[in-house]
Amino acid sequence: MSIIISPSILSADFARLGDQLQQAEAAGADWVHIDVMDGAFVPNITMGPFIVETVRRSTSLPLDVHLMIEHPERHLEAFAKAGANWLTVHVEACPHLYATLQAIRALGCKAGVSLNPGTPAGSISAVVDVLDLVLVMSVNPGASGQRFIPSVVPKIRQVRSLLAEAASPAVIEIDGGITAQNLPEVYEAGCRAFVAASSVYKFPAGIAAGIQALRKAEPGR
Numbered sequence: 001m002s003i004i005i006s007p008s009i010l011s012a013d014f015a016r017l018g019d020q021l022q023q024a025e026a027a028g029a030d031w032v033h034i035d036v037m038d039g040a041f042v043p044n045i046t047m048g049p050f051i052v053e054t055v056r057r058s059t060s061l062p063l064d065v066h067l068m069i070e071h072p073e074r075h076l077e078a079f080a081k082a083g084a085n086w087l088t089v090h091v092e093a094c095p096h097l098y099a100t101l102q103a104i105r106a107l108g109c110k111a112g113v114s115l116n117p118g119t120p121a122g123s124i125s126a127v128v129d130v131l132d133l134v135l136v137m138s139v140n141p142g143a144s145g146q147r148f149i150p151s152v153v154p155k156i157r158q159v160r161s162l163l164a165e166a167a168s169p170a171v172i173e174i175d176g177g178i179t180a181q182n183l184p185e186v187y188e189a190g191c192r193a194f195v196a197a198s199s200v201y202k203f204p205a206g207i208a209a210g211i212q213a214l215r216k217a218e219p220g221r
């Protein structure tokens with residue numbers, strides 16, 4: 001299986017969002033990553049179900065919705081109705097994590113859980129049976145354009161062993177500061193899905209070239 005590239009629209013030009021999405025899709029993007037921030041779990045405020053619905057009408061790619069919000073359980077249905085395919089909540093924001101992941105699946109979406117850089121891999125050990133995706137943050141959530149934190153790489157390996165022990169087919173996704181330079185070591189650690197905002201939408205040679213550079217960086221290609 002080749003890698004999944006999930007460009008984050010956080011760095012897209014919102015005045016031309018439809019066009020930018022189409023460029024990414026034509027260049028071979030696999031998913032569209034949508035960063036939802038509430039000004040509480042993280043300082044920034046970004047997008048809600050309304051934008052997810054707008055993106056849903058502009059592309060046929062799966063929508064990978066990353067909820068950096070408090071009380072995500074209150075909003076799951078709205079995001080599912082708006083067209084989300086993958087719904088990822090933060091372990092740090094969910095006292096009832098198992099129930100929240102079950103609720104995501106009950107809405108017909110794939111259930112993901114995200115770990116901040118300071119959150120250990122073991123925090124997901126009790127929910128492995130209701131997980132479709134583990135999103136490892138390699139920056140502090142809140143903004144695009146930050147530098148990759150290399151100390152998350154051993155945690156990816158720990159997540160991989162945890163999933164393997166449970167024979168879980170869940171995908172490991174990485175988010176934050178991903179470039180063609182650091183993609184190989186993250187891949188070797190076990191990641192197969194790669195979020196990228198700056199390396200796609202702010203890539204100097206354009207969106208298509210950004211996606212191609214990431215694609216070419218996959219080891220063994």
Ligand code: DX5
Nearest residue numbers: 141142143144145177197198
């Ligand atoms: C950060 C978001 C990321 C962000 C990545 O809080 O979750 O998805 O858009 O941006 P880059 O790829 O520029 O680090």
Ligand code: ZN
Nearest residue numbers: 035066175195
């Ligand atoms: Zn994200």
